[in-house]
Amino acid sequence: MQLVNLKDNAERVTFAQAVKQGIGAHQGLFFMDKLEPFSPSEIDSLLQLDLVARSQKVLRHLIGSDELPELEAIIADAFTFKAPLVNVDGKSACLELFHGPTLAFKDFGARFMARVLSAIIGNDKCTILTATSGDTGAAVADAFYHQPKINVVVLYPKGMVSPLQESLIATLGDNIHAVEVDAPFDNCQDMVKTAFDDAAFKQAVGLNSANSINISRLLAQVCYYFEAVAQVPVEKREHLVFAVPCGNFGNITAGLIAKALGLKARFVIACNANDTVPRYLKSGQWEPHATVATISNAMDISRPNNWPRVEALCRLMGWSLQDFDYGSVSDDETRAHMRSVHEATGYVLEPHAAVAHKVLSEHLKDGEFGIFLGTAHPAKFKSEVDKTLGIDLPLPKALADRMNLALDKKLMGADFATLKSYMLDDLKLAD
Numbered sequence: 001m002q003l004v005n006l007k008d009n010a011e012r013v014t015f016a017q018a019v020k021q022g023i024g025a026h027q028g029l030f031f032m033d034k035l036e037p038f039s040p041s042e043i044d045s046l047l048q049l050d051l052v053a054r055s056q057k058v059l060r061h062l063i064g065s066d067e068l069p070e071l072e073a074i075i076a077d078a079f080t081f082k083a084p085l086v087n088v089d090g091k092s093a094c095l096e097l098f099h100g101p102t103l104a105f106k107d108f109g110a111r112f113m114a115r116v117l118s119a120i121i122g123n124d125k126c127t128i129l130t131a132t133s134g135d136t137g138a139a140v141a142d143a144f145y146h147q148p149k150i151n152v153v154v155l156y157p158k159g160m161v162s163p164l165q166e167s168l169i170a171t172l173g174d175n176i177h178a179v180e181v182d183a184p185f186d187n188c189q190d191m192v193k194t195a196f197d198d199a200a201f202k203q204a205v206g207l208n209s210a211n212s213i214n215i216s217r218l219l220a221q222v223c224y225y226f227e228a229v230a231q232v233p234v235e236k237r238e239h240l241v242f243a244v245p246c247g248n249f250g251n252i253t254a255g256l257i258a259k260a261l262g263l264k265a266r267f268v269i270a271c272n273a274n275d276t277v278p279r280y281l282k283s284g285q286w287e288p289h290a291t292v293a294t295i296s297n298a299m300d301i302s303r304p305n306n307w308p309r310v311e312a313l314c315r316l317m318g319w320s321l322q323d324f325d326y327g328s329v330s331d332d333e334t335r336a337h338m339r340s341v342h343e344a345t346g347y348v349l350e351p352h353a354a355v356a357h358k359v360l361s362e363h364l365k366d367g368e369f370g371i372f373l374g375t376a377h378p379a380k381f382k383s384e385v386d387k388t389l390g391i392d393l394p395l396p397k398a399l400a401d402r403m404n405l406a407l408d409k410k411l412m413g414a415d416f417a418t419l420k421s422y423m424l425d426d427l428k429l430a431d
């Protein structure tokens with residue numbers, strides 16, 4: 001597989017290089033500049049396979065036969081949970097992507113990336129350093145747990161992640177090191193940036209970020225769009241619409257790659273009050289506002305870093321940005337929608353899925369069947385869901401058990417020198 005730096009077409013890398021490097025020169029994203037679609041009959045055969053067998057074929061097609069001989073085994077080991085399509089109201093269904101170990105769709109990408117990275121680093125050492133406001137850190141920590149030769153340091157802001165998220169990050173131990181920073185998320189992010197700017201340190205510990213711009217995470221996510229369609233009755237497959245709750249626009253990029261490969265569907269972009277893209281599609285002006293906090297907080301992003309990939313794919317495929325339906329939903333509208341769907345159908349939406357379903361229902365045409373992505377388990381947003389719907393959601397047992405384990409974490413101020421000495425002297429990550 002050849003990938004090109006979207007900011008400098010002269011930089012071309014293999015899949016393995018792109019996974020190791022994460023980002024190219026001038027902060028350019030790696031992306032494909034050609035894609036070979038499956039034929040309609042190949043798509044039909046793919047849709048008859050199970051998730052693992054089909055994902056092996058789809059990703060082998062994308063990555064090519066001359067890289068990563070371990071790919072098939074990696075997929076079998078990473079995709080060990082289901083992505084069921086659950087009917088909501090006859091016209092639309094939720095693709096529930098939250099049955100993995102940390103109950104969020106990020107488990108797909110993070111588990112795949114962890115195993116790919118472990119396979120391609122050979123005998124090099126590797127340290128994943130990541131700052132999280134919650135979900136990503138939990139998925140990354142879980143995905144890399146016990147991966148040989150890889151250490152993970154997760155920075156999170158003290159008092160700003162939920163107790164559940166903190167348990168998922170700070171109860172694993174072994175190669176997973178939880179660092180609680182006595183400062184807001186942006187300062188955690190700055191410490192990570194400073195670490196990546198320190199070339200000697202970066203080299204000494206083999207720094208990698210595992211963030212959502214890593215191409216391996218996107219490729220893993222392509223697979224569940226096929227899984228969704230495979231579960232739609234054949235007579236409803238002709239006019240499919242996917243509604244995706246967007247933050248960094250990685251999830252929808254993966255969906256558009258599936259479309260480019262031949263999956264027939266149109267896409268609806270769903271945002272919360274952080275509506276840079278909906279305003280851009282309307283006015284043609286890219287004008288990010290300051291990020292605002294919402295109840296769908298994993299989508300609180302006003303400069304979505306995967307957007308250049310969406311545009312690149314549209315150029316490659318000859319699609320127009322005008323073909324997207326889109327919408328942005330306020331917190332009040334989100335809560336009202338959670339209530340009305342619960343009353344009408346009994347289905348429990350958490351805020352991110354509610355944003356997607358709301359925008360979907362505004363744009364679904366007669367004869368179409370809608371699929372919206374359930375990106376997190378409602379129990380991960382238990383307090384908001386309970387309050388809005390007047391219910392008491394049970395916590396899945398695996399999570400309830402984790403909540404009872406003791407936390408193992410290191411507290412520090414927002415200071416790179418302290419972090420560096422912790423990583424070099426205490427954890428000995430350069431040895």
Ligand SMILES: *Cc1c(COP(=O)(O)O)cnc(C)c1O
Pocket residue numbers: 104105106135212245246247248249250251252298299352375376
């Ligand atoms: C990360 C996340 C999103 C946004 O996905 P992107 O790929 O960043 O667009 C939506 N919902 C939940 C629950 C998430 O964790």
